[in-house]
Amino acid sequence: METVRLPRVMQETALMGKRAGKAIGFVPTMGALHEGHLSLVKAARSENDIVVASIFVNPAQFAAGEDFDRYPRTVSDDLEKLSSSGLADFVFLPEAQNIYPPGFATRVDVAGLSERMCGAFRPGHFQGVAAIVLKLLNIVQPARAYFGQKDYQQSVIIKRLVKDLNLPVEVVVCPTMREPDGLAMSSRNAYLSPRQRKAAPALYRALQAAASAMAEGRRDAGGLRALMRQALRDEPLFSAVDYISIFDAETLEELENADRNVVLLAGAARIGATRLIDNLLVNNLK
Numbered sequence: 001m002e003t004v005r006l007p008r009v010m011q012e013t014a015l016m017g018k019r020a021g022k023a024i025g026f027v028p029t030m031g032a033l034h035e036g037h038l039s040l041v042k043a044a045r046s047e048n049d050i051v052v053a054s055i056f057v058n059p060a061q062f063a064a065g066e067d068f069d070r071y072p073r074t075v076s077d078d079l080e081k082l083s084s085s086g087l088a089d090f091v092f093l094p095e096a097q098n099i100y101p102p103g104f105a106t107r108v109d110v111a112g113l114s115e116r117m118c119g120a121f122r123p124g125h126f127q128g129v130a131a132i133v134l135k136l137l138n139i140v141q142p143a144r145a146y147f148g149q150k151d152y153q154q155s156v157i158i159k160r161l162v163k164d165l166n167l168p169v170e171v172v173v174c175p176t177m178r179e180p181d182g183l184a185m186s187s188r189n190a191y192l193s194p195r196q197r198k199a200a201p202a203l204y205r206a207l208q209a210a211a212s213a214m215a216e217g218r219r220d221a222g223g224l225r226a227l228m229r230q231a232l233r234d235e236p237l238f239s240a241v242d243y244i245s246i247f248d249a250e251t252l253e254e255l256e257n258a259d260r261n262v263v264l265l266a267g268a269a270r271i272g273a274t275r276l277i278d279n280l281l282v283n284n285l286k
């Protein structure tokens with residue numbers, strides 16, 4: 001496994017691979033790698049000739065007052081995990097000054113989708129994500145790029161970006177990896193104290209409660225929302241709920257009736273200073 005630091009060198013290496021007829025599979029990450037990330041790298045390995053993972057804690061997707069400074073940075077562990085997995089050929093590990101050199105002025109805004117759900121609580125976040133993902137795709141030149149369903153809104157925004165800008169890449173969304181108690185794997189779980197960690201799966205349980213009610217035929221979004229809110233209120237360590245609701249799985253608009261073929265149950269809530277997100281897709285046709 002080779003570590004590449006300069007965007008120009010990464011792009012030249014990728015273009016050489018492409019010219020030789022190789023398909024590149026790309027897994028962008030912010031590091032602090034866990035099994036969820038490794039499942040993406042595994043999927044990339046199974047479908048491509050060359051696998052590139054990137055590690056870059058992107059300052060542009062953190063608003064002022066968010067956790068950019070304390071975001072876990074575990075680069076040597078991450079490199080060890082990737083290298084011992086034997087799954088990645090290259091790790092792209094750029095410096096911020098080479099990604100955002102002086103004079104960088106471009107904004108990328110996937111309008112509408114970026115303002116809904118988490119976007120309403122994290123202004124500018126998805127513009128920062130869209131810009132870095134577009135940049136990384138241009139540098140790494142992948143045939144396929146891999147994202148986790150845990151960041152469902154992010155994956156919908158990136159699919160829109162790819163479609164709108166005719167980017168020659170397939171966006172592959174892989175299932176959320178969970179701990180045995182249901183908590184979605186996330187680098188931010190490292191912030192949780194043991195008590196908070198124990199309480200954290202309540203978010204997933206709240207989504208599951210609504211999914212079970214839907215399996216029994218309930219479709220009134222108001223009632224389902226109330227049920228999920230109550231399930232979260234039952235866990236007093238959740239200090240604030242940004243949202244927990246039912247959305248159209250494509251437009252991300254909040255629904256009044258959960259009667260579409262596929263709907264998205266999703267929530268974002270805080271335990272102390274830690275913001276957790278999770279989601280479930282419910283297929284009403286099954």
Ligand code: PAF
Nearest residue numbers: 028029030058129132151
């Ligand atoms: O999902 C993430 O880890 C980040 O948002 C991404 C896609 C690597 C962009 O910084």
